[in-house]
Amino acid sequence: MSDTRFARLLAVALVALTLFNFPMIEVIERWSELSGVALVPVYFFGAWAGVIALAAWLLERESGGEP
Amino acid sequence: MSQLATLAILISLAYLAFLFALASWGDRRAEQGRSVIANPYIYTLSLAVYCTAWTYFGSVGVAAGQGVGFLPVYLGPTLLALLFLGPVRKILLIAKAYGITSIADFASARYGKSGAVAGLVTIVALVGSIPYISLQLKAVATGIELLLAHDGADAQGALGADSALLVALVLAAFSILFGTRHIDATEHHQGMVLAIAFESIVKLLCFLAVGVFVTWVLFAGPSDLLARAEAAGIVDRLHFSATRLGYADWFLLTLLSAFAVLLLPRQFQVVVIENLEIGHLRRASWMFPCYLLIINLFVLPIALAGLILGGTVAEADSFVLRLPLVHGQGWLAIVAFLGGLSAATAMVIVETVAVSTMISNDLVMPLLLRIRSLGLAQRPDLTGLILGVRRAGILLAIAGGYLFFHSVGEAMGLVSIGYIAFAGVAQFAPLLLLGIAWKGANRNGAVVGLLAGFSVWLYTLVLPSFVTAGVLPESLLREGPFGVALLRPTALFGLEGLHPVAHCTLWSLSANTGLLVLVSLLTRASDLERLQAILFVDVEQSRRTPRLWRGEAKVGALEELLVRFLGRPAAEAIWRAETARRGRPLDPDEPADAGLVERAERQLARAIGAASARAVVASAVRGESIGPDALLEILDETQKVIEYSRRLEQKSQELEAATAELRHANERLRELDRLKDDFLATVSHELRTPLTSIRSFSEILLDNPDLGAEERAHFLRIITSESERLTRLINDVLDLSKIESGRMDWQIGPADLAELVREGIRAAQGLVAEKGVELEVAIPDEPAPVTCDRDRIVQVVLNLLSNACKFVPRPGGRVRVELQRKGPMFEIRVEDNGPGVPPAARELVFEKFHQLTGDLNTQKPTGTGLGLTISKQIVERFGGRIWVEDARLGGAALCFTLPVAESPSAVRAAA
Numbered sequence: 001m002s003d004t005r006f007a008r009l010l011a012v013a014l015v016a017l018t019l020f021n022f023p024m025i026e027v028i029e030r031w032s033e034l035s036g037v038a039l040v041p042v043y044f045f046g047a048w049a050g051v052i053a054l055a056a057w058l059l060e061r062e063s064g065g066e067p
Numbered sequence: 068m069s070q071l072a073t074l075a076i077l078i079s080l081a082y083l084a085f086l087f088a089l090a091s092w093g094d095r096r097a098e099q100g101r102s103v104i105a106n107p108y109i110y111t112l113s114l115a116v117y118c119t120a121w122t123y124f125g126s127v128g129v130a131a132g133q134g135v136g137f138l139p140v141y142l143g144p145t146l147l148a149l150l151f152l153g154p155v156r157k158i159l160l161i162a163k164a165y166g167i168t169s170i171a172d173f174a175s176a177r178y179g180k181s182g183a184v185a186g187l188v189t190i191v192a193l194v195g196s197i198p199y200i201s202l203q204l205k206a207v208a209t210g211i212e213l214l215l216a217h218d219g220a221d222a223q224g225a226l227g228a229d230s231a232l233l234v235a236l237v238l239a240a241f242s243i244l245f246g247t248r249h250i251d252a253t254e255h256h257q258g259m260v261l262a263i264a265f266e267s268i269v270k271l272l273c274f275l276a277v278g279v280f281v282t283w284v285l286f287a288g289p290s291d292l293l294a295r296a297e298a299a300g301i302v303d304r305l306h307f308s309a310t311r312l313g314y315a316d317w318f319l320l321t322l323l324s325a326f327a328v329l330l331l332p333r334q335f336q337v338v339v340i341e342n343l344e345i346g347h348l349r350r351a352s353w354m355f356p357c358y359l360l361i362i363n364l365f366v367l368p369i370a371l372a373g374l375i376l377g378g379t380v381a382e383a384d385s386f387v388l389r390l391p392l393v394h395g396q397g398w399l400a401i402v403a404f405l406g407g408l409s410a411a412t413a414m415v416i417v418e419t420v421a422v423s424t425m426i427s428n429d430l431v432m433p434l435l436l437r438i439r440s441l442g443l444a445q446r447p448d449l450t451g452l453i454l455g456v457r458r459a460g461i462l463l464a465i466a467g468g469y470l471f472f473h474s475v476g477e478a479m480g481l482v483s484i485g486y487i488a489f490a491g492v493a494q495f496a497p498l499l500l501l502g503i504a505w506k507g508a509n510r511n512g513a514v515v516g517l518l519a520g521f522s523v524w525l526y527t528l529v530l531p532s533f534v535t536a537g538v539l540p541e542s543l544l545r546e547g548p549f550g551v552a553l554l555r556p557t558a559l560f561g562l563e564g565l566h567p568v569a570h571c572t573l574w575s576l577s578a579n580t581g582l583l584v585l586v587s588l589l590t591r592a593s594d595l596e597r598l599q600a601i602l603f604v605d606v607e608q609s610r611r612t613p614r615l616w617r618g619e620a621k622v623g624a625l626e627e628l629l630v631r632f633l634g635r636p637a638a639e640a641i642w643r644a645e646t647a648r649r650g651r652p653l654d655p656d657e658p659a660d661a662g663l664v665e666r667a668e669r670q671l672a673r674a675i676g677a678a679s680a681r682a683v684v685a686s687a688v689r690g691e692s693i694g695p696d697a698l699l700e701i702l703d704e705t706q707k708v709i710e711y712s713r714r715l716e717q718k719s720q721e722l723e724a725a726t727a728e729l730r731h732a733n734e735r736l737r738e739l740d741r742l743k744d745d746f747l748a749t750v751s752h753e754l755r756t757p758l759t760s761i762r763s764f765s766e767i768l769l770d771n772p773d774l775g776a777e778e779r780a781h782f783l784r785i786i787t788s789e790s791e792r793l794t795r796l797i798n799d800v801l802d803l804s805k806i807e808s809g810r811m812d813w814q815i816g817p818a819d820l821a822e823l824v825r826e827g828i829r830a831a832q833g834l835v836a837e838k839g840v841e842l843e844v845a846i847p848d849e850p851a852p853v854t855c856d857r858d859r860i861v862q863v864v865l866n867l868l869s870n871a872c873k874f875v876p877r878p879g880g881r882v883r884v885e886l887q888r889k890g891p892m893f894e895i896r897v898e899d900n901g902p903g904v905p906p907a908a909r910e911l912v913f914e915k916f917h918q919l920t921g922d923l924n925t926q927k928p929t930g931t932g933l934g935l936t937i938s939k940q941i942v943e944r945f946g947g948r949i950w951v952e953d954a955r956l957g958g959a960a961l962c963f964t965l966p967v968a969e970s971p972s973a974v975r976a977a978a
Contacts, residue, residue: 006152009352013149020321020480029307037345038293038305041135041367048145048360055149056353 008058012051019047072214075401075722078618079408083241086262086412090245093261099470104260105343107350112264113337114355115271117144117328118362119199119414121485123270124384126363128480130370131383135483136310140318141363143324145356147779155329155338157503159348161606165677166669169421170335170495171429177502177508177603178675179596183937185429185677187514188495191521192332192425194462195311195491196418198475199331200468202484204410205477207234210388210404217392219401235469238415239462246420247457253277253289259416260341266413271362273406277387278365280399281372285390289368296371304840312566319569323917326496327489332425340421356720358908363956415465423460428675431456436683451636453675475536483532486568493572494520497580506600512587519581527556528571584651620684625667633674641670673783728939746915753796753932762845799933803915811855813944817968820851820860820893824886831872839873840880851886851893854968855945866934867897867961872960874901892964898954909951913939938963 018024024047025040032039096103104110122140129137147155158173167173171192175185182334208231215230245259286292296302303309312320328334342348373386382389386406391399404532434451475484497520532540541782547555554560557567559574592600629638645663646652660666664684671680764782768774774782805811835842853860864884870883885896915936936951942949947965954960 006150006156009149011150013146016142016146016149020146021318025307025314025317032306038302040307041305043358044135044138044142045364048142048356051145051149052353052356052360055356059349059353 005058009055010056012058015054016047016051019051020044071218071397071400072211075214075404076211078401078405080553082405082408083237087241087244087263089265090258090262092258094256094258096253097257102257102343104257104264107354109260109264110342110347111351111354111358112267113260113341114334114351115267115358115519116263116337116413116417117331118267118270118359118410119485120203120407120411121482122362123274123410124206124209124387125202125482125485127370127373127386128380128384130366131304131374131378131386132309132380134304134306137314137366138363139320140324140482140485141359143321143326144328146321147325147328148352148355151352154500154503155194156345156348156608158499159339159342159345160331161503163342163345164543164606165602166672166837167677168428169425170330170339170499171425172672172677173335173339174495174498174502174513175429175976176598176672178498178508178513179508179593179599180466180677181596182429182433182683183270183313183513184510184513184517185425185433187517187521189422189425189430190515191491191494193422193467194521195472195488196332196422196464197467198484198491199488200415200418200464201470201472201475202488203261203415204231204234204238204465204472205484207238207408208472209385210407211819213385213392214400225514227503231277231469232470235465238412241412242416242419242461242465243458245416246423246461247454250629255341255343256420257341257343259420260337263337263413266409266562267358269409270406270413271358273402273409274362274365274387276399277391277403277406278369280396281390282365282368285372285394286368291370291493292368292375293505295375298301299375301371301374304374305367305950313564316566316569319572320566323486323489323493323568326493330492330495330499331418331488332421332492333414336421348505349743368803376677389634392732406893416623419461419464422464423457426460426463427453427456431460432675447668448634449631450812453632453779455939473539475532478536479532487528487532490524490568490571490575491521494524494575496576497583500599501583503603503606506597507587507602508583508586509549509592509596511583511590511592512583515586516579516581516583518581520575523559523575523578524571527559527574528567530556531567543650553970587668606857620659621655622653622657622659622662622663623665625659625663626653626655629667629670632671641667643959652830660882687972742915747934749915750800751794754793757793757796761786761789761793796933799937802937803933803940806937806944814858815854815856818853818855818857818860820853820855820895820965821846821848821886823855823857823860824864824895827861827868828884830861830865831868834869834872835882836862838875838880839878840872840875840882844884845885847886852968853887853893853945854964855965856941859941860945860965863938863963864895864897866938867895867963870934870961871897871899871901875899876901883956888967889964891967893967894962894964896954896962898956899958900956901958903953903957904951904959912948912951935961 028039028043093103104113117308126137126140150352161167161175165176167176170918171188172189175181178184208229211230211234235276245262248258282289282292288297294300296304310317329338369386369390370383372379372392373383376390376393377384378389386404388400391397391403494517497516498508501508502513518733530539533542534541534544544557546552552561557570559570562570562574565573626638626642629641633641644654645666668680668684671683674680675683764786768779768782800810825844828842828844868882868884872880875882879900881900883896885898887894913935915933939949942963942965945965947963949961949963952960
């Protein structure tokens with residue numbers, strides 16, 4: 001039970017690691033330069049919020065099971 | 068002194084007093100067993116002690132110059148928080164199982180309760196927290212100076228001393244009051260946790276208040292802010308390139324921050340030591356990142372606003388305070404200052420409690436206890452000494468922070484100072500994380516790795532900061548020591564282009580991890596180390612510690628120890644619990660058992676750390692410490708217990724099987740009993756029928772002497788034939804009972820089955836002729852060697868033939884006898900063209916007295932009903948099989964087999 005849950009969160013952490021690093025930052029930086037809009041802060045806070053929401057959903061979904 | 072600053076200082080002092088009251092209330096509630104902090108929300112807020120003055124003031128400072136460059140410090144912890152249910156949970160399990168009091172204690176316990184590891188970790192932690200504490204002093208002092216300057220006063224003149232020193236003194240006094248009120252028998256400081264959770268709310272709300280003011284009062288919302296930033300030409304700060312960080316820097320800073328959120332002494336304190344319930348980790352796993360996200364929302368807006376409104380990047384560390392001040396919002400400025408103060412005090416309180424506990428438990432007390440001439444182990448009460456050492460530790464840490472601030476910190480930004488501390492404590496990561504995952508990591512490896520990482524950290528990060536401060540010449544960085552360019556501290560071995568912190572992280576952690584692994588592989592661990600490694604790595608399996616002490620200790624001596632180190636009330640509480648556990652009072656003169664010694668050591672470990680506790684208990688326990696033999700014995704005992712339980716399991720399985728067998732046997736017996744009754748009833752019935760007719764005909768003959776000769780002869784024939792039937796029946800019953808009871812006298816020998824079948828046919832000749840049956844015989848000419856009782860097999864053939872003749876129609880009855888070899892068996896088939904046997908009855912015909920009453924044959928069968936039963940017994944006795952199937956002639960085929968006898972002559976015949 002706990003192991004499955006941790007495995008899922010590990011996956012979320014890997015997704016977060018990908019989102020917060022090269023090459024995603026490079027991609028957003030390019031888009032930002034092309035469009036002239038400052039996307040980088042929006043991207044970081046958006047991705048961050050998304051990761052937290054995903055983790056919260058996974059952790060709270062079956063909260064009855066574990067303390 | 069000016070109005071605003073006075074007000075701010077008064078409010079601050081009132082705030083600190085309130086915190087103190089709050090903490091006392093929290094402690095009282097904990098003592099009454101009605102904890103107010105036992106929920107995941109307070110736990111999450113207490114983790115937010117991570118956000119210090121660095122976050123509160125420094126993030127804006129970084130953002131003003133480098134845009135999103137402040138983010139790795141919060142993204143790293145987010146990643147680690149997602150792993151709360153994995154490695155962090157394991158660390159918590161271990162800490163709870165073994166009464167760990169600090170990160171030094173944890174490391175020492177893992178590496179064989181080693182005093183060297185504990186001391187080394189304490190020194191690194193102390194040295195690492197000094198820049199961090201200086202950062203807090205600097206931030207608060209700057210705040211006070213700003214408030215004073217706003218009122219037009221000169222800080223030096225107004226306070227009569229430098230503000231940083233005053234701040235340091237107030238914080239030191241507060242921390243001493245706060246952290247060393249008493250020695251806890253438990254490692255939890257519930258009041259402190261409540262206070263810092265409250266501070267986390269205060270700093271968040273204050274920062275948000277400033278953020279909202281800046282964004283919606285000074286500007287007309289985010290889009291206005293963005294437009295004005297564009298107009299001011301500073302929108303490039305929002306690009307990633309503004310961070311001036313490479314992707315490797317970015318990654319390494321994130322990694323560093325992820326380590327810091329667990330390994331900073333105060334973080335380890337709140338995450339691990341102060342945790343009341345492991346289950347709280349689950350919710351904190353997402354709520355803590357949430358807190359970090361929210362407190363960072365307004366960092367960029369405040370930074371941009373400060374720049375747009377004419378601030379410089381150099382001043383940006385104090386934008387949070389400056390913006391309300393400059394725009395005449397005195398109250399908001401006080402709120403902003405209060406938020407910063409709460410961030411700083413929370414950090415200093417927890418950090419000094421954590422570090423001073425380590426200094427007393429893991430550095431000073433073990434050393435003092437080791438110096439025999441001091442005779443400490445014999446002193447009646449040591450609680451005062453322990454408290455004194457802790458207070459000195461707090462003073463030392465804060466004094467160090469003040470000195471660092473004066474010599475170095477004034478020239479550096481808040482975040483640069485903070486990163487130095489991060490990289491310092493990150494040196495604990497290899498020994499801690501490998502320590503809980505790899506049993507092979509040993510003390511030598513941990514010490515060498517930590518020393519190497521610590522040295523690299525000092526050389527590549529701390530040394531350059533002294534250069535920046537002008538304490539050391541700049542040529543050291545440009546040309547390297549003694550002009551050796553390869554050894555330049557910020558470009559070690561020529562590695563250039565990395566951020567200094569990333570550069571330090573890379574080299575120090577590589578050296579640390581590499582040497583830890585290498586030395587662990589090359590050196591031998593002591594027995595205690597290996598045992599502790601197993602206990603830590605397999606914590607889930609080994610929650611029950613093996614008994615480690617085998618010496619002699621008096622109960623009274625242990626009690627005395629507890630009183631000396633924990634104070635009388637705490638010791639008495641523990642003793643009451645022991646008495647309750649045993650159900651009888653403990654006699655001071657009786658020898659303490661291993662469990663009691665171990666529990667006493669654990670209680671002591673909570674107050675003075677694992678290494679000291681071990682030394683202290685060793686002094687009281689007059690016994691050998693653990694050697695290879697003792698360890699082997701423990702292992703052996705465990706092995707025996709395992710073996711015993713395995714055997715027990717096996718026994719119970721066997722018992723179950725035996726029970727099942729017995730039940731089966733019992734059922735079989737009941738069945739046999741029932742069969743016996745049936746048999747007796749049937750036999751009696753079968754005997755009565757012929758007897759009745761014999762009797763009635765005899766009576767007729769007796770009563771009517773004048774019967775005609777022919778009639779008389781007829782009656783006598785009936786009597787004779789019924790007597791024969793009786794004889795046959797009795798013979799059959801005798802045969803059957805002999806066979807079944809195993810008393811049959813078998814005449815076993817080699818025989819030719821073909822010959823036996825022919826003999827059987829000859830014996831049945833009369834019957835066949837009488838019934839007018841057309842008999843076909845298909846028996847090969849060559850001999851069919853078998854091993855059997857000749858007469859019995861003839862009897863079987865005869866039985867089958869007479870059975871067949873009984874059922875064939877008259878006239879037109881046909882019977883066919885066939886013998887052939889099928890593999891290792893001879894098969895004899897006796898087929899007829901009678902009514903056949905329905906499939907359902909094919910098993911039943913071999914049961915005793917089972918007689919078919921066929922439709923075609925309404926006449927009562929003349930057999931005894933035992934023929935086929937006897938045949939079956941005989942055939943099976945010689946390893947054959949008998950059964951019924953459909954015949955080619957249309958009726959039933961009764962078949963049986965006998966194994967081919969591999970006699971020499973048969974082999975010859977086959978060849």
